Amino acid sequence: MRKAPMSDDVYLLRQIQDGDKSAFRELAKRLAPNALALATRVTANRALAEEAVQEAFLDVWRKCDGYDVRRGGLRQWVLGVVHHKAVDAVRRERAASSIAGKGPEPLQPDDPEEAGWMSDRGARVRMAVSKLPAAQREAITLAYFGGLTYRQVAEQLGIPEGTAKSRMRDGLMTLRGLLERHGIGREAMGLGWSEV
Amino acid sequence: MNAKQHEEIREALGAYALNATESLEHRRIERHLEGCDDCANEVGLLKEAAAELAWLSEPTDTSDLERRLSTNLPARRRSISVRILAGAAAAAVVISGLLGASLLHQRSVNDEITEVLATATRRVSLDSQGGFQGRGILHLATGKAALVLDELPAPGKGQIYQLWALTGAEPRSITVLDGTGRVLHLFDWQGHAADRFAVTIEPDGGSPVPTSDPVLVGA
Numbered sequence: 001m002r003k004a005p006m007s008d009d010v011y012l013l014r015q016i017q018d019g020d021k022s023a024f025r026e027l028a029k030r031l032a033p034n035a036l037a038l039a040t041r042v043t044a045n046r047a048l049a050e051e052a053v054q055e056a057f058l059d060v061w062r063k064c065d066g067y068d069v070r071r072g073g074l075r076q077w078v079l080g081v082v083h084h085k086a087v088d089a090v091r092r093e094r095a096a097s098s099i100a101g102k103g104p105e106p107l108q109p110d111d112p113e114e115a116g117w118m119s120d121r122g123a124r125v126r127m128a129v130s131k132l133p134a135a136q137r138e139a140i141t142l143a144y145f146g147g148l149t150y151r152q153v154a155e156q157l158g159i160p161e162g163t164a165k166s167r168m169r170d171g172l173m174t175l176r177g178l179l180e181r182h183g184i185g186r187e188a189m190g191l192g193w194s195e196v
Numbered sequence: 197m198n199a200k201q202h203e204e205i206r207e208a209l210g211a212y213a214l215n216a217t218e219s220l221e222h223r224r225i226e227r228h229l230e231g232c233d234d235c236a237n238e239v240g241l242l243k244e245a246a247a248e249l250a251w252l253s254e255p256t257d258t259s260d261l262e263r264r265l266s267t268n269l270p271a272r273r274r275s276i277s278v279r280i281l282a283g284a285a286a287a288a289v290v291i292s293g294l295l296g297a298s299l300l301h302q303r304s305v306n307d308e309i310t311e312v313l314a315t316a317t318r319r320v321s322l323d324s325q326g327g328f329q330g331r332g333i334l335h336l337a338t339g340k341a342a343l344v345l346d347e348l349p350a351p352g353k354g355q356i357y358q359l360w361a362l363t364g365a366e367p368r369s370i371t372v373l374d375g376t377g378r379v380l381h382l383f384d385w386q387g388h389a390a391d392r393f394a395v396t397i398e399p400d401g402g403s404p405v406p407t408s409d410p411v412l413v414g415a
Contacts, residue, residue, distance in 0.1 A: 010313065011344060011378070014333065025266040032262045037253035050261055057265045076247035083250065087215045122251040129252065143216035144249050150211040151218070162207065169210025169242065176245040184248060 042086035128178035136171030213242035328411040341385035361390035
């Protein structure tokens, strides 16, 4: 299995916490492709997605002092903030108008090692998600990528709200186990130091 | 909060981890999490799984966006004390919670280094001397310390790096280490008084006193 470049991330976070803007530029370079892809998938609108990513990275810059590496990996944290901003953006937009937009062309990052790592991780996550029970997978993907609330998911699927909530909770717990089976455990989620 | 309300919130934790709650309920859950370790631990696990979903999207061309993300950043004051306090509090919750859930892997060097980085009470940047390639940061916590070195060249055949704590001109050997590139070294730290720290290259096994000029120095 490929070694995830996680220890780099922890070192990078420390530099960013010290106010090092060049380290932040490196973070942007590493994570912007995935951040924008995620935001675009949630919002289905490139401009809205870019706005969400910019808001998220600004939040990361402002709030990184309070971030504790033991809570999880830097990448997971940053992409979590991006997802939150994208969901907020799409809900605001949906409230105001319908969304129309064209997704960007997928592109691998410049660094082949980074690209390989991302691609490998994506493949393993995809495999884990594919093994979820269909009902749980449906509820989770509608919420996560569709930016829907559990009430909207329940409405869309014609199921009670309580069922939508339990499919999400049970599904995420199941996914956790499946991810571990595919080599994405707690350490791989962000706390791996393999160079000691 | 009664048991029924607690259970209602618990049922919604998956939706919360997916950002699939409405804003009012989101805030209600966040208030609950501040006082409920069980739910806070569970939501941590759920969020870790949810975060992995981000890797399902194909990376996208962002060269222009990358530039915008890192320009015009507002000034940010360092607040190490805040970070240390937040880190210590989070550690108490995370470690106890995960142990309780039997989900914490055997405590490893990785965990210990992460712990030291988060709880360090003193951090010392080590700058290169005399054209030496490499740099580092020393993180001193209670009982343990971690030395994070970057771009470190090989010390040479039969040689090793040695870390010294200096009080005035008096050096005290702290630890020896080997490696190249990125080196993460964990060692016991007894909280010796030290004005400065220095790294020298010494014969394999270390030396009782420095025998060469420091290649890295910091205070």
